[in-house]
Amino acid sequence: MDELSLYESILGLQEPWAVEHVELSKDGVVHVYTEHDRDAETLCPECGCACPRYDTRDKSWRHLDTCQFQTIVHGAVPRAKCPEHGVLQVNVPWAERNSRFTLLFEAMAIQWLKEASINAVSRRLGLSWNATDGIMRRAVARGLSARESVDYQHIAVDEVSSKKGHKYITIVSNESGQVVDVQDDRSKSSLAAFYTSLSERELDSIQTVSMDMSPAYLSATKEHVDGWEQKICFDKFHVAMDLNKAVDSVRKGEMRFAPADQRRPLHLSRFNWLRSEGKLKSHHWDTINSLSKVAKKTARAWAIRQYAMQLWNYSTRGWAQRAWARWYGWAARSRLTPIKTVAASIKKNLWGIINAIVHRKSNAGAESINSRIKLLKVRARGFRNKERFKTAILFQLGGLCLIPAHLN
Ligand SMILES: [Zn+2]
Known part of the structure; x- marks a missing residue:
């Protein structure tokens, strides 16, 4: 040759x-x-x-x-x-x-x-x-242009910040852990833009949409997805986050009135109260038990949160509804304003929480996508603009065929 x-x-x-x-x-x-x-x-x-x-x-x-x-x-x-x-x-x-x-x-x-x-x-x-x-x-x-059929049956919607604490983008992912769309901001129109990009058949194929309880994603989904009443699932981790914020705010309030020698331990105990049940080790329990005697309100708020987290284990609508009603009664009588505020929001959105429980859907997959996105940001030492950030997310997490088909 x-x-x-x-x-x-x-x-x-x-x-x-x-x-x-x-x-x-x-x-x-x-x-x-x-x-x-x-x-x-x-x-x-x-x-x-x-x-x-x-x-x-x-x-x-x-x-x-x-x-x-x-x-x-x-x-x-x-x-x-x-x-x-x-x-x-x-x-x-x-x-x-x-x-x-x-x-x-x-x-x-x-x-x-x-x-x-x-x-x-x-x-x-x-x-x-x-x-x-x-x-x-x-x-x-x-x-993106070679992408043929995408699985939209069970999707999760979440926001991530593109710059520290400021600009946000909306991430839509599916059950296979693929990012199926990335949109600017975290507003109603962000998610609406995703829905309007779908064909009627794709839109009809959606069976569940997992999200937090904020109004933006909720109202976009109500407007675009038929049968949303049965399809919207409020994500367990976001409900836990709302309850955690309430527990923390009760703890901060109580710290101000605690005896001087208890203030520091109560301050240091912050993350013990916020851990999920499965992650509580024996020394965390020791701290919680000993502080419960002086920080009674914090302990009460914490117990209400713990109980709420157990209510995700039900599988039938009726049982779950009755259990949440009992929980709501306890939270509403707790005399803890931050807890009562979250409880009111949970009561209003209970239908979506029950959907999540019976469909067994959450943003767990989306959360792991979020942590991978954080790693991308660290690796790139930040992105100069949103477009580059969005490109990097689709490149790494979009499950796309990036190489020309004939070279594969
Ligand atoms: Zn020509």
Whole structure:
């Protein structure tokens, strides 16, 4: 095999493309020059019809290294003159339009981006930050356009902050742990934008939507999902968080009136009261038991929270409803304002909590997605803007096919 045929098979070139010559430059770069058969038809990239050749333009693409040498593919690429679409550059088989890299190079960069930050990949491959970001964006766009059927049966909606404590985005995920959509902000219109992007069939396929009890996601779902009364599930972890805030606020209030020598232990005990039952070790119980004598209100608030968490174990609607009604009676008589406030919200939203209990749905999967998103933020040392953050989430967690199908 001569070197021209060797490079033709390495690049997978077929008629009308061929390698014309190969050279190694003094600075150690392999240049592969390709050409398009002058007599072959030029095809319009839009409609695929054979059109007259208008002219040719010299282009180049970074390819995978040849042994230790950086390798550049050059091509005199014809432009076709289509009667309908005008003058357009024909597609080359080794690269996507508007990319300065071959598909094989992009595929290799994508594999690395799965493992490391944009900065690290840029450094290792000798690319600018923007070039690497472009590979990532093209991969996500390719993945989204190749996406065929997505499982929307049981979805969870949650918010994550894109910058510390400020801007938010809305994440929609499915039961397989894929992020199926990312939208700006955490408003009603954020989630409405997701629903309106679905076809009627996809919208009908939704069986449950797990979320927190805040009004934004609730009202978007009421407006767009038929049968929402049976489908909206208020997430256990978010209800627990609301109750935790109430317990903490009771503890803070009580600390102000506690005997001087008990204030510090009560201050230090904060996380003991907020632990879920399964994570309470014996020394946490010891602290809770000894402080219960001085911090009676905190202990009462805590017991009410503990009881609420056990009510998620029911499986029938009737039993669950009766148990929550008993719980509500206790919480309402607790004389603890923060607890009474959460209890009122739980009473109002009890139907959605009961849905979550009988359907056995929660944001547990979404929570693990959230922690993976936090890791992405740490790895990238923050994102310069929301669009880049959204791209990174879909790239890493969207379950998309990022590499062109024929290279898989
Ligand atoms: Zn055309």
